Amino acid sequence: MPATKPDTADPVIVDLRPMIPPERHATVFAALDALAPGATFVLINDHAPLPLLRRIEETWPDVFTVEFLQDGPVVWQVAITRSRG
Structure with a gap:
C-alpha cells in the first residue's frame, strides 16, 4: 500500500475494519x-x-510517532x- 509523500497534505x-485479523498486521507493516x-x-x-503499537515500537524503536x-x-x-531523521 503506498504511503503519502512528505509534501502531500492528506495522509493515506x-x-x-473490513480485513480478516491475519491480514491486519501485515497491511500495517507494509504501510x-x-x-x-x-x-x-x-x-x-x-x-x-495497543498490542500493534507496542510491536511497532519494539520493531522500529523511535522511528514512528503515534x-x-x-x-x-x-x-x-x-x-x-x-x-524525518
Whole structure:
C-alpha cells in the first residue's frame, strides 16, 4: 500500500475494519515500510490497537510517532508518522 509523500497534505488511510485479523498486521507493516520520512498514515480500527503499537515500537524503536485522533468507543483512528531523521 503506498504511503503519502512528505509534501502531500492528506495522509493515506489504512482501514483495518473490513480485513480478516491475519491480514491486519501485515497491511500495517507494509504501510510502515512504504512511509517516507515525515509522512503520515491514519490507521482506522474497531478496537484500540495497543498490542500493534507496542510491536511497532519494539520493531522500529523511535522511528514512528503515534497520535490518537479518535479513541473509541466504536472506532479508533491513529496517525502514525515516520520521523524525518
